[in-house]
Amino acid sequence: MIAIIDYDAGNLKSVEKALEFLGQQTVVTRDRDEILAADKVVLPGVGAFGDAMDKLHKFNLVNTIYDVADKKMPFLGICLGLQLMFAESEESPGVAGLGLLKGRIRRIPDSQGLKIPHMGWNSLEITPGTRLFQGIGAEPYVYFVHSYYLEAENLEDVAAKTHYSVEIHAAVEHENLFACQFHPEKSSEVGLHILRNFAQI
Numbered sequence: 001m002i003a004i005i006d007y008d009a010g011n012l013k014s015v016e017k018a019l020e021f022l023g024q025q026t027v028v029t030r031d032r033d034e035i036l037a038a039d040k041v042v043l044p045g046v047g048a049f050g051d052a053m054d055k056l057h058k059f060n061l062v063n064t065i066y067d068v069a070d071k072k073m074p075f076l077g078i079c080l081g082l083q084l085m086f087a088e089s090e091e092s093p094g095v096a097g098l099g100l101l102k103g104r105i106r107r108i109p110d111s112q113g114l115k116i117p118h119m120g121w122n123s124l125e126i127t128p129g130t131r132l133f134q135g136i137g138a139e140p141y142v143y144f145v146h147s148y149y150l151e152a153e154n155l156e157d158v159a160a161k162t163h164y165s166v167e168i169h170a171a172v173e174h175e176n177l178f179a180c181q182f183h184p185e186k187s188s189e190v191g192l193h194i195l196r197n198f199a200q201i
Helices: 012-021 032-037 049-058 062-070 080-084 188-199
Strands: 002-005 026-029 040-043 075-078 103-107 118-123 141-146 148-152 158-164 166-174 177-180
Touching: 002 012, 002 032, 012 026, 012 188, 026 032, 032 062, 040 062, 040 080, 049 062, 049 080, 062 075, 075 080, 080 148, 080 177, 118 158, 141 188, 148 166
Parallel strands: 002 026, 002 040, 040 075, 075 177
Antiparallel strands: 103 148, 118 141, 158 166, 166 177
């Protein structure tokens, strides 16, 4: 069973449909017991960092997520879900994130000819040996929608990089914690392969 955390942050249905297409049993929930009873947990999301943290606190999900991490349950953050796993974001100064991993969320710098938010397909430079990208060929294309990006503190956590105005740490892995800035559920066969890899961890 894969629990998809429901904190009114959007994009839950597309993640649920993609996992169910892969034959995975899912539950969309904010119930602590259901989340902790699952085999794996996904934190999707679109929107603003500060608003999302407010909702995680409102629904008493912050401590639940910490318990998931402490239990070493496989945990996947997607898009905003990745950003929330870190301690802070330039989008919402003064708002504390979850701090599960070390790094900062920064605004994509303006660059001539590039639009922000970054919306579209970019290729990835994959770190060899990563579990999320097992069996995926070199430089796969995935779909991004974001204005802020991860600058990871521990480069050994970086599972994939891309470039859009600046080098972007597009995916991370650290023990049981996984995250993608892009949307695997919207990234065609490559994205389904990534979700399948996570489901099989």
